Amino acid sequence: MNIQEALFKYTLRLGDTNLILGQRLSEWTGHGPFLEEDLALTNIALDIIGTANSLLEYAASIENKGRTADDLAFRRNDRQYYNAQLTELPNGDYARTIVRQALIDCFDLYFYQELAKSKDETLAGIANKSIREVTYHLRHTSSWVERFGDGTEDSHNKAQTALNELWQYTGELFEMNDVDKVLINEGIAVDLNSVKQKWEKHISELLQKSTLVIPENVFMQTGSRNGIHTEHLAFILAEMQALPRMYPDAKW
Amino acid sequence: MSLSKEHILSLLSEIPDPEIPVITILELGVIRDILVIDDTNIELKITPTYSGCPAMKQIEDDVRKKLTEHGFTSITINTIFSPPWTTDWITPQAKEKLRQYGIAPPETTTEDKSWLTGKTKAIACPRCKSLNTKLISQFGSTACKALYQCNDCLEPFDYFKCI
Numbered sequence: 001m002n003i004q005e006a007l008f009k010y011t012l013r014l015g016d017t018n019l020i021l022g023q024r025l026s027e028w029t030g031h032g033p034f035l036e037e038d039l040a041l042t043n044i045a046l047d048i049i050g051t052a053n054s055l056l057e058y059a060a061s062i063e064n065k066g067r068t069a070d071d072l073a074f075r076r077n078d079r080q081y082y083n084a085q086l087t088e089l090p091n092g093d094y095a096r097t098i099v100r101q102a103l104i105d106c107f108d109l110y111f112y113q114e115l116a117k118s119k120d121e122t123l124a125g126i127a128n129k130s131i132r133e134v135t136y137h138l139r140h141t142s143s144w145v146e147r148f149g150d151g152t153e154d155s156h157n158k159a160q161t162a163l164n165e166l167w168q169y170t171g172e173l174f175e176m177n178d179v180d181k182v183l184i185n186e187g188i189a190v191d192l193n194s195v196k197q198k199w200e201k202h203i204s205e206l207l208q209k210s211t212l213v214i215p216e217n218v219f220m221q222t223g224s225r226n227g228i229h230t231e232h233l234a235f236i237l238a239e240m241q242a243l244p245r246m247y248p249d250a251k252w
Numbered sequence: 253m254s255l256s257k258e259h260i261l262s263l264l265s266e267i268p269d270p271e272i273p274v275i276t277i278l279e280l281g282v283i284r285d286i287l288v289i290d291d292t293n294i295e296l297k298i299t300p301t302y303s304g305c306p307a308m309k310q311i312e313d314d315v316r317k318k319l320t321e322h323g324f325t326s327i328t329i330n331t332i333f334s335p336p337w338t339t340d341w342i343t344p345q346a347k348e349k350l351r352q353y354g355i356a357p358p359e360t361t362t363e364d365k366s367w368l369t370g371k372t373k374a375i376a377c378p379r380c381k382s383l384n385t386k387l388i389s390q391f392g393s394t395a396c397k398a399l400y401q402c403n404d405c406l407e408p409f410d411y412f413k414c415i
Binding site: 036037039040042043044046047048049050051053054121122124125126128129130132133136139140 | 300302303304305306331332333334335336337338388389390391392393395399413415
């Protein structure tokens with residue numbers, strides 16, 4: 001695999017993860033538990049979709065085959081998507097949405113801190129931009145994890161159930177394949193082992209404060225690096241892609 | 253004889269921010285570089301405030317409209333990400349305009365890292381100047397704002413958060 005090919009696949013993977021998460025989160029728009037939370041999640045979704053747009057535009061330019069960011073977003077099938085499975089799972093209740101978001105915000109913070117040192121200037125620039133936004137996201141979501149976990153019996157149980165169900169999807173975040181190897185050698189990609197250590201420390205401290213327990217002996221789901229997904233991705237794509245698929249020449 | 257960079261700057265300084273019309277896009281600090289190639293050719297570098305800021309497209313359109321009116325036929329606008337936009341780039345005059353408009357301007361510079369730890373300074377109410385205010389939500393009506401309320405005059409207000 002040459003560097004250009006690896007860089008395209010890497011950038012596409014990052015773009016897909018942001019796009020699907022942003023699309024999922026935006027399902028809360030108009031349905032938040034109260035107005036301020038509605039605004040908060042919508043704002044977070046907007047930041048994430050903005051990052052997805054920057055990444056997919058860059059991916060399209062690396063590929064250089066005349067495809068645009070919109071083509072990448074709207075004209076691929078589920079098996080051609082490389083987002084982490086965690087991002088495509090249904091939102092569930094608010095505790096589940098927040099626990100997932102905190103797990104990902106924390107990953108993103110340490111990931112972008114490393115990616116900001118990349119030799120690829122565009123990726124480093126996008127990462128540097130996102131660090132500032134993700135810092136706000138993590139502050140918000142971790143404050144809710146704490147309140148849910150250390151709140152009422154009901155909120156605690158909902159947060160713990162969410163954690164029990166979601167934990168099996170966290171292994172994927174740190175998986176590396178040939179794409180990563182090629183680019184790590186070039187000083188472009190992030191070695192996810194270093195991110196994993198920081199993430200585990202941060203998350204275990206947060207969960208301890210929140211009286212939540214990491215489930216033990218969990219089988220880790222895998223597949224998204226090869227385009228294998230849960231049943232939920234095809235449904236989210238069907239909704240997201242309906243208009244461009246129905247009217248392929250539609251312009252804003 | 254092509255227009256000077258100063259002339260272009262004065263043209264751009266007539267364009268208001270689409271979401272906060274009391275300040276201009278120049279005062280906001282999103283225009284990073286201008287390269288006048290000749291009478292009809294110009295290149296600009298622009299940087300987003302927030303990754304998903306929906307106003308960026310509007311700003312681009314407004315810039316194109318303004319420059320087209322002044323004879324430019326080839327206008328290239330490139331989006332750059334580095335260095336990332338920061339509220340430190342909002343000019344002091346613009347911060348005062350924000351305050352008068354009812355939006356509390358960013359109080360701290362990003363240099364002191366308080367935006368990372370969450371220990372922010374007390375935010376002054378833009379109406380009665382009281383420091384006795386409370387955070388309602390980290391996220392407000394646009395990506396760049398948080399919601400506060402003044403405990404003294406009881407008015408809710410937007411705070412332009414530090415980034």
